[in-house]
Amino acid sequence: MNIGEVAERTGLPAKTIRYYEDIGLVTPAREANSYRVFSEIDAHKLQFLGRARALGFSIEDCRNLLALWEDQDRASADVRAIAQEHLDEIEAKIKGLTEMRNTLADLVQSCAGDKRPDCPILKGLEGP
Amino acid sequence: MNIGEVAERTGLPAKTIRYYEDIGLVTPAREANSYRVFSEIDAHKLQFLGRARALGFSIEDCRNLLALWEDQDRASADVRAIAQEHLDEIEAKIKGLTEMRNTLADLVQSCAGDKRPDCPILKGLEGP
DNA sequence: CTTGACCTTCCCATAACTGGAACCCCTATG
DNA sequence: CATAGGGGTTCCAGTTATGGGAAGGTCAAG
Structure with missing residues (x-):
């Protein structure tokens, strides 16, 4: 899905999602026209980030939590x-x-x- | 008095005091050597600012409060x-x-x- | 004379975005 | 077919209230 859709689904502004890509929290694929393409996993990650940020975790906390979330052996x-x-x-x-x-x-x-x-x-x- | 003394008296870092001058909250005089000279009134203003900031007032709030503080007819x-x-x-x-x-x-x-x-x-x- | 404590200005960095400019892409309509 | 709109893209700058540090001037003491 494109950035607009994932923005709507996660409640995060598109700007914020681009920013999260900038700092390496998500890495969506790209289409030939350079549009970002978000997988279900990306959307889920962003959902997670939104919740964690809403609970006041800092971006660095979020980065750590996300790493743990993805680590099956944590x-x-x-x-x-x-x-x-x-x-x-x-x-x-x-x-x-x-x-x-x-x-x-x-x-x-x-x-x-x-x-x-x-x-x-x-x-x-x-x-x- | 110089910035170091007023910093000690008000508890504000010298950096912060220079910043407050930058944004027009205080306007200390200058010596021939370009050192700032703070009057008792300046020191008192900075004291006021320190207290107000400690109570969480924003800089703009402080600016307004300071104007009211100086206005005898407020x-x-x-x-x-x-x-x-x-x-x-x-x-x-x-x-x-x-x-x-x-x-x-x-x-x-x-x-x-x-x-x-x-x-x-x-x-x-x-x-x- | 030199040392060390002050002071000066200037520029960069922070956290986590937000706004805007300038420009590309796609589709639908007059 | 041109164009209008609603996507999307990058990049640059601004926000708050400082903090850090460089490069350099000034002053008093030893």
């Missing part, structure tokens, strides 16, 4: 290590964002939000 | 609107990350993590 522990590491990163991000949110929510709460120039948010941003 | 509502919008963004991010974490935690949990090639994480990534 150990599930290898996959789990990548996923666990990523899980830890996500939890750290959530923690940081939650702190941010709390600080910011305090500032917003303390602000009257009226026409007066006095603003506790700006004061809060000046420093502790 | 209405606190203007500031609050920016902060509230950013707060909403942060909460959306937290929500998305939390969903990610839950999905991923399920996958990790279901994986034996041993030497067998059978891996539910990869299966989960293939699609629903």
Whole structure:
């Protein structure tokens, strides 16, 4: 199938798929007219990539996961290590964002939000 | 004061401060030897920027907040609107990350993590 | 005088795309 | 048959907010 069809099937933009080819994540065949031809396997790989990216795995993580996915002899522990590491990163991000949110929510709460120039948010941003 | 001192005082890397000058967030004076000279006001602005960035405000948000900070006649509502919008963004991010974490935690949990090639994480990534 | 710590500008690189220009290919229609 | 449209192709540049490093000027101390 051509790039448009695989884009629709996987939900990935064509641009992104070309980019994934550029960096070697997929290697579709070519027709005589230089159009890319995607096999079912290519489409499946792209599906996999889309899901993994949606779960926040980096491209490099995806490359590793894809290699493991294609390796019939992989150990599930290898996959789990990548996923666990990523899980830890996500939890750290959530923690940081939650702190941010709390600080910011305090500032917003303390602000009257009226026409007066006095603003506790700006004061809060000046420093502790 | 020179860039090194202001960097130490604000906790921002000198590189970042030069970048902030580049994009017009601060405009330090220059000495005859072309060294930047930062006033107390410049240092205070950078402090403000550092805090706002640490709370995840984008550079453009910072630019707006800085303008409001310098405007004696601003209405606190203007500031609050920016902060509230950013707060909403942060909460959306937290929500998305939390969903990610839950999905991923399920996958990790279901994986034996041993030497067998059978891996539910990869299966989960293939699609629903 | 030299050493070392500063400072300067300039250019390149990151992650993961996205947009746009300029151009080729194929088919359907007036 | 010309053309309009909707594919496709490559390549180049831009995005965010810096970080790295080269090549070189400046300054205070020993």
